[in-house]
Amino acid sequence: MQISVVFVSAVLLVHCLLPRYAYASPPLPQEKPIQELGQTRFIEGIDVPATKPAGDTKLFSTEPVEGGGKSLPTETSELASCDIQGAVFDRLAPLQGEVGDEGCGIAVPVNLTGLRSESFEVAFPTNATLSCGFVKTLTEWVIQDVVPLAQAEFGQPVSEFFTGPGYQCRRRNNQPDGKLSEHALGKAIDITAFRLSDGTEISVETDWASKTEKGQFLSSIHQAACKRFMTVLGPDADPNHKSHFHLDIGCHGKSCTYVICQ
Template sequence: MRHSEWRRFILLVSMWVWVLPTQAADTAPALKPLSDGHRGPFIEGVDTPRAKPGAAASPATISRDVGPLEAKCELSGAQFVQHAPVSGGLEGSPMDDEDCGIGNPVGLQGIGDNETEMVFPGTVLVSCGFAQVVSDWLLEDVAQAALHQMASPLVRVGSGPGYQCRRRNNLPDGKLSEHALGKALDLTHFEFSDGATVSIEEDWGKDTAKGRFLKEIHAAACKRFNTVLGPDADPNHRSHFHLDTGCHGRDCTYLICQ
């Protein structure tokens, strides 16, 4: 090989070696360190949703057992079954909030003594303390008003289920209803031993024996419960009485009677 050709060969090889890594660098993506996205430490129940409890067998069945009984419930003048503490929504409830719950719940079935006995259409799940207030009101006030105004013993009290995990007036947000704490009950009608029925929606405000019966028991309820709402309160209560023992005001002495 001539000297000039040898020099040309060496120059070509040198250019090829210099261009190769440059092209490779242009085509290969640059490596970047993995980023954690500035996330904090993993927290159970926050980074992933809490597991939902299994469905209850029926609306009157407790959906979530949250611990042992707080204390034995002693009720006078009531037929009831004591349950373990509950939390969250029951079967069919659109809401399941762990702020809902009762520490000492009872399934209230009826009220009675040696002379009077009245039942609910279904088991009413409420707190032990609230059940006693309801029992006293029905036995001491409502039973007497039945004899006074209707001249017939009261035998059946139409009511809702008591405990419901929901917000006030079933709104999607806002404060929890006292129903969600087992401290409230809605009543719709009353049935008597002679077959008569008093409906809050149909008989409220009338100058009849039925209307006077409702006025009398409403007034008596305002002396026992912290909140009593009826048809005069707002359209949401045109068909029932809402009774609860929820706290109002700083010292829980503010009462609502409508």
């Protein structure tokens, strides 16, 4: 009997001496921070403030195609004749996506082969297929910005642009779903390299950010492009653009005034 009393007393004493958390509900495990899924350095229409681009960017509207239920992006009447001073191209028949790709197409497509003036001539060896409206903006950038900057940096003009094909009926970054790429409307081009008149080559992938004349030239024309195009992406934008400049005149935001420059 004496042993039982001593045991009970010891238990009560320990109970009283223990801190409250020793017998309360066990603490919950520490919350772990939620990882940011799909984080990317490039978010369309968000990474830069709304900026009104230079020049008229309302180049396209949407109208039904005669004789069918599909629609094509249709350029405004002032571009229908596609008279672009300095551009060398062949007019093409309207392009339209196949079944399942109804969103693709160009109402006024051209096959751009080069640019020409009294003092220089620039060739596009790939003969990029583009919309007339996009070629208008591209021509202004090359003649008014790229050629003078090359002359100032190297003492000679650019003679060749190495580009992608321009028009491609696909979605952005070649993903199976999502929005159509501006390439699918002929409103974009990818430029990988340039060649000067003496044969010197300037590579976006190799020479970007280098502390050389080539690196300075690429930086300068990139900045100039941001004043003319709606989207300008280079190697600093994301891994998908490490080897080229992507230029397009696509609409961003409800007002179509967001300029993405990376």
